[in-house]
Amino acid sequence: MGEYKVREQTDVEPGQMVMPFYLICDVSYSMYDDMRALNDGVERLRKAIVGEPIVDEVAQICVMTFSDTAKVVLPMGQMSHQSSVPALSVEGGTNYGAAFRGLASAITSDSASLKAQKYKVYRPCAFFLTDGEPNDHDWHKSYTDALTYDKESGAGLKAHPIFVPFGFRDASEQILAQLAYPKGRGKYYHVKDKSVEEALKGILDIIMNTVVTAGHTAGSNQPAVVQTAPAPGSGITQGDSAYDPDYIS
Template structure:
């Protein structure tokens, strides 16, 4: 039975990303080249890109990156609607998991890498609660990255697995390349962690240059 660990990257396309979107697209292209050229990793992982601003859109359907020749780039648009991103992610995962299981795949809990540089302009917590509902078996492990004007508390709340905030030791463009590099490493290391017995561990770097990991607060 084929084993599949799905990865989703959810990227801010709001107007505040105008000076940074090219660096992010470049980083994602390098990720595509690295993962798509590794047959072992590409065979065991799938990758999806979702962009969001006032609304959200699937820019790359969940795919084996070795089969993808090109991807639709991120494009700067309007506001910052986290809720639209979380709604689309939930619905997309539901459909993807059902399709993979129908193909006879053994599917592991998805990983979702969320990136934003600004505070949301819309209510989002009800959609986030639906996405992270403990009763939903396919709820993703979320790794959240923030930079620019986003609040640390917001990013810490979204990252259910790990959260990182830019520490301004490097410029935004370099930080976005480091985000893409961390995502690439996570896909490669997680994909190669699968055993014949069916065990797999989501691997996320403990340290990402230009970012500080946020610790969860006790409540």
């Protein structure tokens, strides 16, 4: 058995449960000085999950990047079945709309694939890691169109994720609050004076806590993702969703 890659049976039994998580990383120019820390942090996150057999068994992770376009760099899968995460490299601008559309496409495709394999799929959780503000002025419309759902009208993405923005450095808290979804339950996180690694540690905590409470939750059919408050002194602030479909960016 390799240190951070585990061999186990990979066959899928109908009825296996899976919690999909998406990590969408900003690789725009402004991230140039952060790329080493970002790559190290993502790899540490992978190793930490592999080191927790319960979490590794239930969580499946997809790593995406975005700049002018979005792409999947590590397809949805169990972390112990991967030997490493491909190196992320800096690219172009900060186009949020491209990220949102790319994520919606990945979720639609992955959900269909997992369901076809007869997995019992929990609602996905998407972590959006960014250090700046969007270049695209219509980012909010792109977000609403691609990743939200109106129960009454049936418009939007029924398979929408729980969207957890993690901004750091120059990311705008006002924009992060608009992106946290669904309203009433979604939260955003902001890491003002710390590194991208601190943000990734916060993401890992949420993944661990969410899987640990994978059993029953009381109440209505609400998302079960556990967005715990950051530890005192962590340098991370947390805020509630202010998502407004009529917000004008």
